[in-house]
Amino acid sequence: MLSATRTAAIIFPNWSQIPGHDDSDRAHRAFEPVVRALSSVAPLIHVDTAGVALLATRGPSPYFGGDDALGDLLHGLCADQALTVSHGVGIADGRVGALAAAHQSCFSGSPCVVSVGGSETFLGLLPTGVLGICADIDPDTIDLLQRLGLTTIRAVAGLTERELIDRFGLLGERLHCIVHGFDISVLVPDIAPIDYVIQHVFEDPVATSGIVVAAMSEPSHDLIKALERHAVQCIRLHMLFETDHGEHNERMWHQPRGFSEAAVLERIRWQLDGWLGADADMAATAGITRVQLSPMDVRPIDAQQQSLWGGRQEHIERALRSVALAISVHADVEITVPEWQGGRDVAQVFLQVPIGSVDIRDHVACSERVNSGRGAEQHWTGSVPAPWPAIVFSQPQKVQLQDKDGAMVVITGRHELLQTPSVLRVQSTLLDSSARSADVDNYAVQQFAGPWPVEERWWDPMRRRRLARLQVLVQHPYTQVQYLVLLTIENRQWYISASYD
Amino acid sequence: MFATMVNMIRPGLAAIPISPHLMSGRDLAERNAEHGLLPVNNALHAVLPRGALERGCVYQCTGVGASSLAWALVARAVSEGSWLAVVDVPRAGLLSAREYGIALERLLCIDTSRVTAHWSRMMGALVDGIDVVVTASPRCSTADARKLAARVKAQSAVMVVIGNSYDFPVDITLRIASPRWTFSGHARQREVTIVTEGRRAYGMQPQLVLLPQSSHQLVQTTC
Numbered sequence: 001m002l003s004a005t006r007t008a009a010i011i012f013p014n015w016s017q018i019p020g021h022d023d024s025d026r027a028h029r030a031f032e033p034v035v036r037a038l039s040s041v042a043p044l045i046h047v048d049t050a051g052v053a054l055l056a057t058r059g060p061s062p063y064f065g066g067d068d069a070l071g072d073l074l075h076g077l078c079a080d081q082a083l084t085v086s087h088g089v090g091i092a093d094g095r096v097g098a099l100a101a102a103h104q105s106c107f108s109g110s111p112c113v114v115s116v117g118g119s120e121t122f123l124g125l126l127p128t129g130v131l132g133i134c135a136d137i138d139p140d141t142i143d144l145l146q147r148l149g150l151t152t153i154r155a156v157a158g159l160t161e162r163e164l165i166d167r168f169g170l171l172g173e174r175l176h177c178i179v180h181g182f183d184i185s186v187l188v189p190d191i192a193p194i195d196y197v198i199q200h201v202f203e204d205p206v207a208t209s210g211i212v213v214a215a216m217s218e219p220s221h222d223l224i225k226a227l228e229r230h231a232v233q234c235i236r237l238h239m240l241f242e243t244d245h246g247e248h249n250e251r252m253w254h255q256p257r258g259f260s261e262a263a264v265l266e267r268i269r270w271q272l273d274g275w276l277g278a279d280a281d282m283a284a285t286a287g288i289t290r291v292q293l294s295p296m297d298v299r300p301i302d303a304q305q306q307s308l309w310g311g312r313q314e315h316i317e318r319a320l321r322s323v324a325l326a327i328s329v330h331a332d333v334e335i336t337v338p339e340w341q342g343g344r345d346v347a348q349v350f351l352q353v354p355i356g357s358v359d360i361r362d363h364v365a366c367s368e369r370v371n372s373g374r375g376a377e378q379h380w381t382g383s384v385p386a387p388w389p390a391i392v393f394s395q396p397q398k399v400q401l402q403d404k405d406g407a408m409v410v411i412t413g414r415h416e417l418l419q420t421p422s423v424l425r426v427q428s429t430l431l432d433s434s435a436r437s438a439d440v441d442n443y444a445v446q447q448f449a450g451p452w453p454v455e456e457r458w459w460d461p462m463r464r465r466r467l468a469r470l471q472v473l474v475q476h477p478y479t480q481v482q483y484l485v486l487l488t489i490e491n492r493q494w495y496i497s498a499s500y501d
Numbered sequence: 502m503f504a505t506m507v508n509m510i511r512p513g514l515a516a517i518p519i520s521p522h523l524m525s526g527r528d529l530a531e532r533n534a535e536h537g538l539l540p541v542n543n544a545l546h547a548v549l550p551r552g553a554l555e556r557g558c559v560y561q562c563t564g565v566g567a568s569s570l571a572w573a574l575v576a577r578a579v580s581e582g583s584w585l586a587v588v589d590v591p592r593a594g595l596l597s598a599r600e601y602g603i604a605l606e607r608l609l610c611i612d613t614s615r616v617t618a619h620w621s622r623m624m625g626a627l628v629d630g631i632d633v634v635v636t637a638s639p640r641c642s643t644a645d646a647r648k649l650a651a652r653v654k655a656q657s658a659v660m661v662v663i664g665n666s667y668d669f670p671v672d673i674t675l676r677i678a679s680p681r682w683t684f685s686g687h688a689r690q691r692e693v694t695i696v697t698e699g700r701r702a703y704g705m706q707p708q709l710v711l712l713p714q715s716s717h718q719l720v721q722t723t724c
Contacts, residue, residue: 322630366606388596390568449687
């Protein structure tokens with residue numbers, strides 16, 4: 001059994017929540033300066049997601065005077081980036097231990113160094129959920145472990161290897177290694193198998209990343225296809241760029257669910273943009289002459305992704321082709337996919353994210369994207385009850401809700417209706433898209449339910465909001481058709497926010 | 502016993518449509534695959550001429566409740582693996598879609614408001630690879646509409662139009678009439694009458710359907 005390499009992990013746990021880092025492209029580009037600063041400590045930095053970087057300490061540690069000194073140095077480097085986000089530095093044997101130590105260090109505010117051989121004890125005290133964050137174990141397995149009563153990693157370590165393999169298969173073997181501190185991911189790369197190393201040499205030095213990406217699109221495609229023929233996917237990819245003046249820039253990219261061609265090209269772009277566009281002292285001084293991609297670690301392709309007729313993979317491929325075709329018709333077409341955000345406002349529960357920024361081949365990521373947290377649906381306190389409206393207005397339209405005397409219906413501070421709603425004055429087209437005239441009609445209120453009040457940020461006088469929702473069933477004066485709508489009152493003005501079409 | 506009788510007479514009488522209620526799940530799936538059908542929720546069997554969504558057909562849902570009916574119509578097909586493209590329905594309530602059983606990870610939302618001149622070509626590109634396409638306002642010339650309908654048929658996709666079809670050639674129209682909501686504290690569900698119109702819908706009676714049922718499935722009441 002390999003003993004794990006001593007690793008340092010540097011994490012910024014809230015990297016993607018920083019304003020401006022909302023999509024992965026921007027988050028990675030913003031992370032580039034940090035990675036460049038780190039590369040002054042060690043030549044090869046491993047990057048998984050934006051905000052997480054790892055490096056092997058075998059070289060730097062003795063040079064800087066030990067793990068503690070190295071930890072302080074890295075911590076200082078991160079603080080120097082003048083970012084007000086929390087960060088953490090952890091040093092331990094193996095990747096999982098280092099990431100867990102780094103999370104610990106975020107809380108404590110100083111670097112966390114786990115002694116050699118102490119990973120098992122250190123991890124043992126942590127809850128099982130840590131395996132999901134630090135070891136890329138999927139959430140369903142974590143949920144199962146917790147429901148089986150194994151809430152700490154020490155409890156999982158108490159199971160024998162045979163029991164884990166019986167229950168979880170190959171994943172069980174991996175779990176066994178991790179909980180005993182033998183994280184077998186290798187940070188110091190071995191030499192990659194020669195057949196799969198892709199190298200591209202440019203006769204003329206290239207100074208823009210776009211040209212490099214375009215040139216590398218076919219070689220990357222060939223690389224992924226070659227690996228697929230052996231039924232494996234690349235998990236870690238080593239990327240090396242060399243300029244005319246002999247400068248090197250290398251990075252190890254990590255993608256636990258396997259690299260697709262689009263992912264490889266994205267990372268080429270991020271790494272190059274960061275290097276070519278850097279400040280004077282760290283930027284490349286000449287054009288790129290050589291690009292080398294070496295897959296360092298592979299894993300068997302997920303059995304479910306085998307292309308069966310009518311299978312999931314075939315549907316995904318066809319959908320991707322359609323999307324590409326639709327975009328090629330005209331670039332201005334907007335194709336988006338929903339991402340769950342949550343909230344009380346029915347119009348804002350899902351955010352539309354451009355399709356270019358997600359990888360729809362990754363069905364695990366897709367289902368995580370649309371689901372609200374782990375496991376069962378969580379009821380958002382204060383939201384309107386189910387069933388949900390089929391039409392939601394992201395820009396609520398003004399309407400008038402009156403009682404039988406024509407006065408506006410008002411909701412008191414105690415969330416009570418002062419009058420009984422009797423007439424709703426609203427534009428017909430808002431309720432019924434096939435209405436012929438856009439006139440404002442008087443709809444008779446048949447029934448209503450609510451109000452469901454919302455008080456947002458009551459502590460902040462500038463941004464506080466008080467509003468209430470009311471479900472109203474109205475009937476058209478002439479056609480007698482019934483419509484159910486959701487109205488909102490805010491600042492003494494009624495709006496229509498959704499329609500139950 | 503009834504099922505074996507059905508199996509015996511089926512080879513010779515293949516042309517007679519057998520009600521989906523009488524077939525076992527596996528036979529149903531085979532029949533769907535053979536005849537180019539996409540499955541649909543049990544409560545909507547009686548509303549569709551062949552008890553399922555026919556590939557290559559253009560459906561229309563109109564009336565108050567058309568959006569919900571559209572979700573209900575495509576929900577089972579999407580949950581069994583088909584992808585869904587929703588074109589030009591900017592106000593689609595996705596929570597409601599999910600409530601009807603639509604798997605949101607296979608949903609694509611497309612907005613062609615900036616490229617209306619290329620609408621039919623866009624739709625053509627989408628029906629090529631995506632099984633179910635839902636749209637709200639089909640606007641194109643008659644010639645383009647005919648070509649698009651032909652392409653839908655050629656690619657065995659299903660197109661659903663919500664609301665007015667603006668002269669787009671539609672095969673089957675599901676018209677919702679007289680929705681009646683029941684309140685119990687707040688609105689819970691509604692009873693709607695669905696009338697099926699179209700050239701394959703001879704002799705189909707209006708059906709009473711509940712949208713949605715409390716366990717998020719559709720339930721059909723006797724008419």
